[in-house]
Amino acid sequence: MAFDNKLVEEILKRADIVDVISSYINVIKKGKNYLAICPFHDDHHPSMSISREKQIYKCYSCGNGGNVITFVMNYEHVKFFDALKKIAEIIGYDDPRLHETIKVVSTNPSLDVLYDCSAELTKFYQYALSTDEGKIARDYLDARSLGENIRTKFCLGYAFNDGRLTIEYLTKKGFSLKNIENIGIALARHASTTDNNAGRLIFPLFDLEGRPVGYSARRLNDDKSLPKYVNSPETSIFHKSNLLYNFHNASQTCRRDGYIYVVEGFMDVFAIDEIGISSVVALMGTALTKEHLQLLKRTNVEVRLCLDGDVAGKSATMKAIKELDEARIPHRIVYMDNELRDPDEILRGDGPDKLRFYLNNLTDAFNFSLAYYINTSPIDSPEAAKEIIKSFVPLFANITDQLSYDNYLYKLSEATHYDARALRTYLASLVTAYRQKKVVEEESIVVPDALNLSYTYNRQLKGPLRRLLLIEDKMLQQMVLHEEAVNFYEQNIKYFFDEVNRMIANFLIDYLENHEKLDLSEIVAMVEESDVKDKEEIKKKLTDIAYIDAEPYSEEMLVEYKKIIDEQKQKIYERKRLEASLKETTSESDKARIIRDYNKMRYKDFQQSNTEDDKDEKK
Numbered sequence: 335m336a337f338d339n340k341l342v343e344e345i346l347k348r349a350d351i352v353d354v355i356s357s358y359i360n361v362i363k364k365g366k367n368y369l370a371i372c373p374f375h376d377d378h379h380p381s382m383s384i385s386r387e388k389q390i391y392k393c394y395s396c397g398n399g400g401n402v403i404t405f406v407m408n409y410e411h412v413k414f415f416d417a418l419k420k421i422a423e424i425i426g427y428d429d430p431r432l433h434e435t436i437k438v439v440s441t442n443p444s445l446d447v448l449y450d451c452s453a454e455l456t457k458f459y460q461y462a463l464s465t466d467e468g469k470i471a472r473d474y475l476d477a478r479s480l481g482e483n484i485r486t487k488f489c490l491g492y493a494f495n496d497g498r499l500t501i502e503y504l505t506k507k508g509f510s511l512k513n514i515e516n517i518g519i520a521l522a523r524h525a526s527t528t529d530n531n532a533g534r535l536i537f538p539l540f541d542l543e544g545r546p547v548g549y550s551a552r553r554l555n556d557d558k559s560l561p562k563y564v565n566s567p568e569t570s571i572f573h574k575s576n577l578l579y580n581f582h583n584a585s586q587t588c589r590r591d592g593y594i595y596v597v598e599g600f601m602d603v604f605a606i607d608e609i610g611i612s613s614v615v616a617l618m619g620t621a622l623t624k625e626h627l628q629l630l631k632r633t634n635v636e637v638r639l640c641l642d643g644d645v646a647g648k649s650a651t652m653k654a655i656k657e658l659d660e661a662r663i664p665h666r667i668v669y670m671d672n673e674l675r676d677p678d679e680i681l682r683g684d685g686p687d688k689l690r691f692y693l694n695n696l697t698d699a700f701n702f703s704l705a706y707y708i709n710t711s712p713i714d715s716p717e718a719a720k721e722i723i724k725s726f727v728p729l730f731a732n733i734t735d736q737l738s739y740d741n742y743l744y745k746l747s748e749a750t751h752y753d754a755r756a757l758r759t760y761l762a763s764l765v766t767a768y769r770q771k772k773v774v775e776e777e778s779i780v781v782p783d784a785l786n787l788s789y790t791y792n793r794q795l796k797g798p799l800r801r802l803l804l805i806e807d808k809m810l811q812q813m814v815l816h817e818e819a820v821n822f823y824e825q826n827i828k829y830f831f832d833e834v835n836r837m838i839a840n841f842l843i844d845y846l847e848n849h850e851k852l853d854l855s856e857i858v859a860m861v862e863e864s865d866v867k868d869k870e871e872i873k874k875k876l877t878d879i880a881y882i883d884a885e886p887y888s889e890e891m892l893v894e895y896k897k898i899i900d901e902q903k904q905k906i907y908e909r910k911r912l913e914a915s916l917k918e919t920t921s922e923s924d925k926a927r928i929i930r931d932y933n934k935m936r937y938k939d940f941q942q943s944n945t946e947d948d949k950d951e952k953k
Contacts, residue, residue: 341431342403342859345418349425351389351402351855357424358409358634371662373631374398374408376624378660385880389855392877399877401855403862409632411542414863448571449545451509452517456546458503459491459536468492470554471535479682484604488580491536493551497521497528518548518566531564537600539566539574539618542629544582548572550600550618575623578630579603579616585633588613593636595668595693596654598647601678602640606693609686617641622654627661637665638696643674648706655699659728666696669705700729700742704749719750723757724764731765798909802902806835809895811884813842814876817852822892827899831906834871841872854880 352368355361361370361384369380372393381395392399398408406417419432462468463485471492475485484490493500504514511527514520521530534551541547548566566572578584578596580603588594595606595614606614613635617626630637639654641647651667658665670692673680681689703725713719726746733739743761747754809827812819820842830836845857854876861872885891 338431339860341429342418342863343856344429345422345425345427346389346402346853346855346859348427349402349421350386351391351405352384352386354402354421354424355384355391355405358405358632372396372398373628383881388880390858390877390880392881397874400862400873401858403859404873407862445570447509447513448517448569449547451504451513452546452548452571454507454509455500455504455517455519456489456491456538458500459493459538459549460489461491462494463490463492463536465492467494474535474552474554478601478678480604484608487583487607488600488604489538489546491538493529493531493534493536495533497530497532498526500529500532501527516569518569518572534564539572539577539579540582541571541577542582542585545571547577548574574618574620576625577618578626579618580607581615581629584613584615586612588633588635591635593638594630594633595638595640596630597640597677598642599676599678602676605678605681605689608681609689611693621650622657627657627663630658631661631663635664637663638668638693639665640668640677640693642676643670645710648710652703652706655703659699666698667702668693668695669697669702670695700726701745704745708749713750719752722746722750723752723761727761727764727768730761731768798902798905802831802899802906805895805898805902806830806832808885809892809899810835810838810875811879811882812887812892812895813839814852814854814857814879815884816887817846817850818889819887819892820846820852822889822896826892826896831903834868834875837866837868838872838875 352361355370359370359373361368362380363369364380366385366387368384368386370382370384371377371380372382372395374393375396375398377393377395382391382393382398384391389401390399391401391405400408402421403414403417406412406420407414410417410420412420422428422432463471475490480490501511501514501520505511511520514527519529519531520527531549531551533554535554537550537552538546539548539550548569548571550566551564553560553562553564565574568574579600584594591611591613593613595611597603597606597614597616599616599618603614603616637658639651639658641651641654655665655667673692675683677689677693680692707713707722707725711718711722713722723746726742730739730742733742743758744754746752747757750757752760809819809823810830813823820839823839824843830839841857841860842852845852845860849856858873858876861869861876866872
């Protein structure tokens, strides 16, 4: 990739990692570092540490770590240069180089051909919608009042009745039958292959970068023997549980709007988009998944649940509320008494103003949940009342405003028929127990020693190889922290046995060719924009080292490290030479003699090595 390294360095010097990460998630100061709930796994306690001093972050639970560019790449699911532009936008920095087109060499050509095939197919479906045969689909869209703007924005299309035309078109465009099968389209029938979406209205499904990766195809005739919708199967580029419909558009506007609506289907997205609200996504017939929650959490805005108003829809809303609570995502619910229509039906029946009014009728989780319990679960016994009260304990435990606490308490008192004073006492005991449990859970999280975390694989080894890797790691610590150690390595050691250590050493050497001082954040950026293998392992090791309190630097210590490295390399070499000698002979007596001579030569060394291993284990 042809990036301007000076631009990268300028942005890294201006961008404070704590400030940038704070624009995405909540962080709290603890000691000299900052802690946050890690957004890259199902984290319930702060396990991500952020170092303002070193401009590095590290999650001690899932291992994700790097610099500010790494964080934005992972959080936004964007490439290096796009992350750089987003950081510049956050810190208010502009530069003409940010607007240049960067040529990116693909790292996975086998997937690129599938993306290209799907993009070409989407164009073909759009063309088919404009043909005489496509009039049946246009008539359906007209009947639903879906005009040209919606058809164009969402790339709606039509699949010809003769599904062979789709296959012929794509093969003429240079795609193999295997490519077509791998995007989930080709269907084998008798002696030919056809499009399994044939004769249907097409809704393309887009990934986070706005690329079509799958399709939902609606039946246009009255044949009830056929499924109403045919959806793309799971493919290398399409994973339904990872996607929210229209997220690629909504993610561009939701931070400006401060919210994102979550609805059930395509038509609701279209209806809300028609009245000027583009920050809306659809679940596409599934419940909220962990992947969906991660996407919503990434937006760092209020989620507005707008699911169906029937019993099933309200039940789904209750489940979603619980999941959003556990993920600590702020949310409210669109709710109007006795309104059972979805947004599309409201728009077609009563017009845009009524839909806007409906979407702005927002209630919090407490009021919605209380109404749900009152309407669906008769509170006809003390046991039933207590169960409902217990379900609200997490909410009361997190309320800091006394006025809100009292307001909710009196509403709960009225609903459960408990005396308000008795309820306050009962709730206080439950909330205290809940908070104590949370404190115990959070205090039980021990940030592991990064040294041990780095060396887990070493402790599984024995003898010279283990000692060599341990000393290489110690040497590498000094190199990451001290420029003098890099120069010592380059002049005296020159080559690490471990490949990851060797690659990190090369990055450090390359960096110091153009800089006087080491900057770990900029070195991580070098790794991030490179095409080296084991990139994740390299970043992990660098961020591990960033959190290690290494031994004080001294050249005498480096000389001792070199001595041990040379000794262990010699032992490994001798061992390999022994193995080669044994392979070269077939005589059992010769093999016994070779082993006996080797053991005599290395006996003392093995004794010393075993003693040192025992000492290491005790440490």
